[in-house]
Amino acid sequence: MNKENLLKKYAKLAIYQGVNVQKNQTLVISSPIECAKFTRMLVEEAYIKGAKEVVVQWNDELTGKLKYKYSPMEVFETVPEWVKESRLSYAKEGACFLSISASDPELLKDVDPKKVATFRKASSIASREFSSRLMSNENAWSIVSIPTVGWAKKVFPNVSEDEAVEKLWDAIFKIVRVDSQDPVKAWEEHKNTLKKNMDFLNSKRFKSLHYTNSLGTDLIIELPEKHLWAGGAEFTQDGTEFIANMPTEEIFSMPKKTGVNGKVVSSMPLNYGGNLINNFSLTFKDGKVVDFSAEEGYETLKNLLDTDEGAKYLGEVALVPYNSPISNSNIIFFNTLYDENASCHLAFGKAYSLCIKDGEKMSEEELLKEGANDSLTHVDFMIGTKDLQITGTTYDNEKFDIFVNGNWAF
Numbered sequence: 001m002n003k004e005n006l007l008k009k010y011a012k013l014a015i016y017q018g019v020n021v022q023k024n025q026t027l028v029i030s031s032p033i034e035c036a037k038f039t040r041m042l043v044e045e046a047y048i049k050g051a052k053e054v055v056v057q058w059n060d061e062l063t064g065k066l067k068y069k070y071s072p073m074e075v076f077e078t079v080p081e082w083v084k085e086s087r088l089s090y091a092k093e094g095a096c097f098l099s100i101s102a103s104d105p106e107l108l109k110d111v112d113p114k115k116v117a118t119f120r121k122a123s124s125i126a127s128r129e130f131s132s133r134l135m136s137n138e139n140a141w142s143i144v145s146i147p148t149v150g151w152a153k154k155v156f157p158n159v160s161e162d163e164a165v166e167k168l169w170d171a172i173f174k175i176v177r178v179d180s181q182d183p184v185k186a187w188e189e190h191k192n193t194l195k196k197n198m199d200f201l202n203s204k205r206f207k208s209l210h211y212t213n214s215l216g217t218d219l220i221i222e223l224p225e226k227h228l229w230a231g232g233a234e235f236t237q238d239g240t241e242f243i244a245n246m247p248t249e250e251i252f253s254m255p256k257k258t259g260v261n262g263k264v265v266s267s268m269p270l271n272y273g274g275n276l277i278n279n280f281s282l283t284f285k286d287g288k289v290v291d292f293s294a295e296e297g298y299e300t301l302k303n304l305l306d307t308d309e310g311a312k313y314l315g316e317v318a319l320v321p322y323n324s325p326i327s328n329s330n331i332i333f334f335n336t337l338y339d340e341n342a343s344c345h346l347a348f349g350k351a352y353s354l355c356i357k358d359g360e361k362m363s364e365e366e367l368l369k370e371g372a373n374d375s376l377t378h379v380d381f382m383i384g385t386k387d388l389q390i391t392g393t394t395y396d397n398e399k400f401d402i403f404v405n406g407n408w409a410f
Helices: 003-018 034-047 061-070 081-092 113-126 130-134 148-153 159-176 183-204 300-304 334-342 362-368
Strands: 026-032 053-059 096-100 140-142 208-214 218-222 250-255 261-263 270-272 274-286 288-296 314-319 345-349 378-382 391-393 399-404
Touching: 003 034, 003 096, 003 159, 003 183, 003 270, 026 034, 026 081, 034 053, 034 096, 053 081, 061 113, 081 096, 081 130, 113 130, 113 300, 130 261, 148 159, 183 250, 208 399, 270 300, 270 378, 288 300, 314 334, 334 378
Parallel strands: 026 053, 026 096, 096 140
Antiparallel strands: 208 218, 208 391, 218 261, 250 314, 261 274, 270 274, 274 288, 314 345, 345 378, 391 399
């Protein structure tokens, strides 16, 4: 199948299976300007499916880098009200949201990290209500990725720009199952597999998970008593199915905020705000990061943890088998959407309210009481390895192997 047909299949998959635009609904797309051709395909597919309006919010990270280089710090301390309302107003009207994640992993490595941290915190504050709506599934949302030159060259540094982009396209088409005869059917089968694992975990009612591997990870994560595991397809509060991440290989839940103890070591680089954090470790006591190190990106990691008090606690625990399509590609993507689905991972910051029974109906105070973490940020980082062992202990003190040698044990 030629590339043009694959692109159309990918656009249709994102609209029909990913964000699942409904008839007479508004779709808001966030897209890098480099992705204009594919974005226009998304727009057309959304209208064909029945969208009332498709709004595209363009961004250009090269222009953003110039802003970081020349603008004074005060520019990054606040976000204009119109920017805040540009997505929130559509969300309140029932829109769905599709984002294209395709940033250059090292674009901002020479930029003042304090400017980046200041702006990310200001943006998080401004988008808090919008982010809460998405994390509680009030609105359908999805994230997909397509190659850009900067990203592709980081993944495939030893070939030309054109070849790097084509190699990344080939990898993406395979991983998101676009190269299959019937991608929709392939995704239906994949969702069913994820659901079986999710149902098993929910049936066991684990009290804690114990992680160990040869990198030095030795971590115990307690789970709230009313925790729920989720994965694959999700549903808005009015029952519309969508897939938040394409690709997705994870089953995830929330840790108990004060119930994380021990040490965890990263297994992949983390691309955070145009900077890489690599070979880092974190030590937790009663849920909080009390010590950390990083061979690369120490200041970036420090700024991330200093976002607010909640950034020093975990908001997500996600299980991904080592034997999975992205991991088996043997490619480090330097893109969290892909790398997190190649590896078991955790997340600093805010927990998903859908991961606790009736959480979508709870106030922030009620969620905190149940053991959920709250923060302005939510950042995934990868910890899975081929020798990762995870043992679960239930509330009846039964022990089960969940992962053995990096893969599901059941």
